[in-house]
Amino acid sequence: MSGHMNLTLKVWRQKSPQDKGGFVTYKADGISEDMSFLEMLDVVNEGLIKKGDDPIHFDHDCREGICGMCSLYINGRPHGPKRAVTTCQLHMRSFKDGETITIEPWRAAAFPVIKDLSTNRAAFERIQQAGGYVSVNTGGVPDANEIPIPKVIADEAFNSATCIQCGACVAACKNSSAMLFVSAKVSQLALLPQGQQERYRRVQAMVAQMDAEGFGNCTNTGACEAECPKEISLTNIARMNREYxxxxxxxxEEIH
Amino acid sequence: MGNFSKTFSSSLGKKLIMSLTGLFICLFLVVHLIGNLQLFKDDSGQAFNSYAYFMTHFTPIKVISYINYAIILGHAIYALILTISNRKARPIGYAVYNGSANSPWNSRNMGILGTIILIFLIIHMKDFLWEYHNNTSLPYARYEASLADPQNVKVTPLAVTDKEYSHVDYVDPQSQTHITVAKDLYKLVRDSFKIWWYVALYVVSMVAIGFHLIHGFRSAFQTVGWDHKKLVPIIRFLGVWIFGIIIPAAFAAIPLYFFFCK
Known part of the structure; x- marks a missing residue:
């Protein structure tokens, strides 16, 4: 039988937001290299449940790399060692047999740990609620090309809109800055004609909310861009600064 | 709070201050280097000493230099404020952190590099600027050259005695000679850079400035939002080659020149 590996996991366990928490070591034996990282954790959890232990809590939902729910800081990097993938799309063949893998939750004051590896990322929702929307009624379906948009602008807006709000940018940033996320959300609407009415109010409101949530300040290291599963580019941050x-x-336009 | 104070107390506003003060300091470095290149002139410091007098006594320059000190101080203070806020944003750190996988070393350690530069600046300003203004035992030098043969300069060191000298720069109409008497900062520079560890301190500090500016220069443009496919390669080139390598190397060449060649 090829491609089965035995691993040692150092997992952050924390009973509640108030609990101090600490690392617990687990053995993950007979792991197929074709499993995703989350499936590997499922196997470990099955074992824990059979023993009557509390399974490791971690966030996940679609497991297709599009929902932004999965997280995990694996061996010092958000979403593990591969570029442009979410943890659910990370396969165990990216690791070596016998390897020790350290798994931590996203670390940021604005993302408090709920339990184990699961964090509360509602701060992102509140930033979105502050201005990440278009508040005019969309009405019926417009004719194609009724509103002409240059191809480069449409492409750039689409690229910004691929952000899945996973929070890897915050986790990767040495300052826990949320600027890549906020700038992607500001950009996707600022670039398109539909977003113009609230363009300058939006950026002020979203940045104010970002600051209120206690995220850090960007130092342009580029770690967020490198770790983003959707490869949101640093250009967005420059655009957000320009808009702001x-x-x-x-x-x-002012915010109240 | 008013619009401006609200803007500059936001995260982006503080970053704007970092970026604009940083770019001003970059501009200062260019001017400072051009002035200091006169140290390489083989004239026993006539040009440099006259320049030093001009820079410390011409009122508009004095005003700009005080603005410059304020800007350097502001850059350091805002860096501290931002660093404290960044630390607060992650109260519990990672047990395993692989920063080198996603970002260059110097971009993650601007604070350490900046601290080295700040310590260097304090030493540098104490040893040259403060001494120049306040050390009454600094000698003067007298330079004489006939107008017919301006290249042939006669230098007389004026040792410190009870007699006080003052800066003069004039052409004597009778003897047709250009006479300059100036405080000999050049001698202070030359003597300081005869000490090996002092030279080493300067060279190490210039390396720190280089790494600081390789990230800092282009980062400043990113922060003000000047980011364009057509311009970014030019800014990156200037940041790495001019501000990261050539300017610090030229500054570092001054102590090395005096240590090895004078």
Whole structure:
């Protein structure tokens, strides 16, 4: 039988948000290299449940790499060692037989641990609620090309819109800055004609909420861009800064 | 709070201050280097000493230098404020952190590099600027050259005695000679850079400035939002080659030149 591996896991266990928490070591034996990282954790949890232990709590949902629910800081990197993948799309063949894998939750004051590896990322929702929307009624389906948009702009807006809000940018950033996330959300609407009405109010409101949530400040290390499963680019942060300073220094729109 | 104070107390506003003060300091480095290149002139410091007098006595330059000190201080203070806020944003750190997998070393350690630079600046300003203004035992030098043969300069060191000298720069119409008497900062520089560990301190600090600017220069443009496919390669080139390598190397060449060649 080929491709089965035995691993040692060092997993962060924390009973509740108030609990101090600590690392617990587990053996994960007979793991297929074709399993996803989450399936490997499922196998470990089956064993824990059979023994009557509390299974390891971790966030997951679609397991197709599109929902943004899975997280995990694996061996010092969000979503593990591969570029442009979520943890659910990370396969065990990315690890070596006999390897020790350290698994931690996202670490940020704005993302408190709920239990074990599961964190509360509602801060992102509150930032979105502050301005990440278009509030005019969309009405019926418009004719194709009724609103002309240059191809480069449409592509760039689409790229920004691929953000799945997983929070890997915050987890990767040495400052726990959420600027890649916020800038992607600001960009996708600021670039398109439908987002113009609230363009300058939006960026101010979202940045204010980001600051209120206690995220850190960007130092342009580029770690977020490198670790983003959707490869959101650092250009978005420059665009957000541009939008914000334009709004603050040259526009009438203000937030209340 | 008013619009401006609200803007500059936001995360992006603080970053804007870091970026604009940083770019001003980059501009200062260019001017400072051009002035200091006069140290390489083989004229026993006539040009440099005259320049030093001009830079410390011409009012507009004095105003700009005080603005410059304030900006350097502001850059350091805002860096501290931002660092504290960044630390607060992650109260519990990672047990395993593989930063080198996703970002360059110097970009993650701007604070350490900046601290080295700040310590260097304190030493540098104490040893040259403060001494120049306040050390009454600094000698003067007298330079004489006839107008017919300006290249042939006669230098007389004026040792410190009870007599006080003052800066003069004039052409004597009778003897047709250009006479300059200036505080000999050049001698102080030359003597300081005869000490090996002092030279080493300067070279190490210039390496720190280089690494700081390789990240800092392009980062400043990113922060003000000046990011464009057509411009970014130019900014990156300037940041790495001019501000990261050539300027710090030229500064480091000064102590090395005095240590090995004078």
């Amino acid at each position: 300073f334009t709004a603050k220094f040259f526009k009438e």
